[in-house]
Amino acid sequence: MGMIRIGAVSAHFGRSLDHAVQRIAALVGQARGSGVGLLVLPDAALGGYLADLRHPDPAALPPALDPDGGHIRHVAALARDMVVCVGYCEADGERRYNSAVCVTGDGVLGRHRKVHQPAGESVVYAAGERFTAFDTPVGRLGMLIDYDKTFPESARRLALDGAEILACLSAWPASITNRAPRMTHDRQSRLFDLYDRARAAENQVVLVSSNQTGAIGGMRFLGQAKVVGPGGEILARTWSKAGIAVAEIDPAAEIANARRVLSHLKERKPTAYGSGS
Template structure:
């Protein structure tokens, strides 16, 4: 059995403040017995303040993969597996990226592949989906809009991922915001994608998200842990906090695949 925690929390441009919040969330997750903590997209430095017309002079701080901040985060993580989002610098390019680490160092990284309109002006796209081994099992990471595309999660499942860590800075609708967050189109889609990606690949999914506001955007929260049948095992709704669930990952995956094994029954020759 493993306890998995997914966080709803707000992060901004102040890296020291962000690290203090990371330390608090890691402490809360440790107190809850979690072995895996999935923090939101843009944990270090916050997300874009305007998704339609990003200000090039007000972007999140771009961090080199070797930046000392990751060593500090690893020290906070200790024995826990922690996934967190940040803006990655690579020469003149910037990527919306995620890192997964423990106190022993980095286990895996991901650069967001699917960039929505607006974000494409601030970031370069990644080009691959790779799962990696961790003390809690084989993990694959997705960054918000990535999970809109079934191929993203399927690629990780085919690479052996047992747990999908979905890190988001997912706002309410920018063009047609509903008066209540629960009625917002993006709220419905966020939950739908989380449950569908878990169920269609028969894996466990931990979905984190930002809360609060950045510029003109209001973030949904709605962190959750989803089982391989698409059932929500724990959730935060729109509030900040941790969704924590205890899961026997191999057993639950085997149970979900006992009769209908989606990955084994794929017919790639029939797909375009």
């Protein structure tokens, strides 16, 4: 593929689908003007996230969308030749999933349902069951949603499936139980950055981390969108503000260079880890 520009979005999205589509259109247009080939929007960009993670109100949930419906098709049409990842609440009969979809103007390239669920999320969402990478015009890609990236096995499974780029879509809040006066001192703020850099470095892949900003209900989101190289180095970031972190990188070349002497995936010892690992 060679050099590409990658954008990680930090932005606020609420319940209004009309406003969400307008904001996505503006962000895609801004990214296109910067030459971005891959744009990763936050989790729950279409319809917003839960307003209370510990005791979610069943009467105030994000709208559940058809995974092949008009809103997903609209985002694909906006993407055109760009690869765009976006999060939404997926309707599947009586079930809801916290989901992400990766699209271009040609349609859907890949899907992911969030596997790992924090606190009360399992009250309103069913859990996904797998991590699968897929081919895109910018390279082989895998997606993680929020809490998925807390677990090393999630990113490792995608890397073993050939993912060169990990798109991590989040609606990641500041600490709910122990809020700090400044966002930079918040425990969840430190962990969010730590997980991003660790998942990239331990798998020697490019990681693109998006996140929501602002607040909904009692949830205050961190922002901190970023692009991380295969050595764990942050190539671009938004800090806590809204915006797009843009980095230019040749993923295949940078990954090959990172793995030239020490190749973590090849040097694994699965038989030493036991069946419970």
